[in-house]
Amino acid sequence: MPVEITLTGRFTTRRAAAAVVALGVAFLFIGPAVALAAVSSPEPGTTSGATVTQTGWWWKSNDSSQAPEELRPGTDAVPPPPPPKNVPEDTLPVAAQFGEPDKMSAIQFDFDAEPGAVVSSFVVSLRENKDQGANMNADAKDTTVVACEVTEAYWTDGEAANWQARPDYDDIGCQEGTRDANGVWTFDLTTFAMDWLGQGQTSGAIALVEDVDQPTSFQVVYDGPAKDGIGTSLQTMPATTGTGVAGTGSSGDAGVEVSSATVGSAPAVPASDGLPASAPIGMGALPQAVGAPTAASAQLPAQPQQPQAAGQPFLIAPSAIEVVPTGVWVLVPAVLGMAYLMMLALGPAGEPSVLGARRGVSKALERLRSTGTKS
Numbered sequence: 001m002p003v004e005i006t007l008t009g010r011f012t013t014r015r016a017a018a019a020v021v022a023l024g025v026a027f028l029f030i031g032p033a034v035a036l037a038a039v040s041s042p043e044p045g046t047t048s049g050a051t052v053t054q055t056g057w058w059w060k061s062n063d064s065s066q067a068p069e070e071l072r073p074g075t076d077a078v079p080p081p082p083p084p085k086n087v088p089e090d091t092l093p094v095a096a097q098f099g100e101p102d103k104m105s106a107i108q109f110d111f112d113a114e115p116g117a118v119v120s121s122f123v124v125s126l127r128e129n130k131d132q133g134a135n136m137n138a139d140a141k142d143t144t145v146v147a148c149e150v151t152e153a154y155w156t157d158g159e160a161a162n163w164q165a166r167p168d169y170d171d172i173g174c175q176e177g178t179r180d181a182n183g184v185w186t187f188d189l190t191t192f193a194m195d196w197l198g199q200g201q202t203s204g205a206i207a208l209v210e211d212v213d214q215p216t217s218f219q220v221v222y223d224g225p226a227k228d229g230i231g232t233s234l235q236t237m238p239a240t241t242g243t244g245v246a247g248t249g250s251s252g253d254a255g256v257e258v259s260s261a262t263v264g265s266a267p268a269v270p271a272s273d274g275l276p277a278s279a280p281i282g283m284g285a286l287p288q289a290v291g292a293p294t295a296a297s298a299q300l301p302a303q304p305q306q307p308q309a310a311g312q313p314f315l316i317a318p319s320a321i322e323v324v325p326t327g328v329w330v331l332v333p334a335v336l337g338m339a340y341l342m343m344l345a346l347g348p349a350g351e352p353s354v355l356g357a358r359r360g361v362s363k364a365l366e367r368l369r370s371t372g373t374k375s
Helices: 008-039 190-198 326-346 360-371
Strands: 050-059 091-097 100-111 118-127 145-150 169-176 184-188 203-210 218-223 230-237
Touching: 050 091, 050 230, 091 203, 100 190, 100 218, 100 230, 118 190, 118 218, 145 190, 169 184, 169 190, 169 203, 190 203
Parallel strands: none
Antiparallel strands: 050 100, 091 100, 091 218, 100 203, 118 184, 118 230, 145 169, 145 203
16 A cells, blocks of 8 residues: 655645745835835925925016016016916926926025034925916926025025026036825935035025926926925934044034144153153053164154144944834834744744644654654
8 A cells, every 4th residue: 555645734834934934024125115215205294304494486488688678577667477377376386398497496494403413314295286277297207307406595585586586506416306196296305405414504495497308398386385385304313523422512513632742642751761751652562671772663763643633523424223214113023023933833943843643654753753662
């Protein structure tokens, strides 16, 4: 009679254990990504770490550069044109006509951080206005809106303001916005905030401009702060200064001071000890008898030491644990729990602890191992 050995239960359990391990690994990699995504997209109308202090937008149709000075819009003779009807009040439009700029906007931020603070992230969300006719091709594939760093310290706000009065901005290093299905645009401005706070500023501004080629035309209208259409999220860490110790003051002047008399030098030995008074005692230095020959290496002239600039700060790399989002820590107990359940399922030998009833040869082998007899 042929003997049949059934291993289905073992392999099925091992496959289930492998699935548990794969699920745990997926949580380890997907969890942080989900947590970072949640942090990087603030809800429009909410602010954290940064507030909006000024907005404005400018219209190409209100361009006075080609008209005689006495006939330019804004003078008593020619008043400026009224804002277009497809741009509601308290909104910020960005538009292009056949690949050329038609409307641009600007936003000023003030930061709730000390100058020199280390920036972890700075993200801004903008919500599209829902009025009919305000947006045109906003969700088109070729529609692109970028945020550029304003280079003017002071600029004048307004609605449909004179095109010549728009603030200057740096068109290199602009950050492209991403649009979701609900019409919310997200801009990662971390590099801008690092630049502003690193230079000792506590504020900064961006210009929202088109970045398309001919013959693309579009218009995107964002709700302004009066309509709770702007969300901000700034995450920073305290500034560091001194000789590698974090400063305690807001200006970063506090730290560990090292006397210039002791930097790079060792204490001198008194002349009464049998050595010249200027001979320093360094680590590993041994007393030398008077008149003993000096090693050739010791006769070489000492290299001049480069003095450290007074108050010159340098940054300490932040701890990786400090910048881990909160969502990652929420997933850690779940992953550990799944690992514990997998250990219980496999048993101490790395195999399932319960495999069902053994029959035939399997039963005989089990009895032989446990009793040492063949009965």
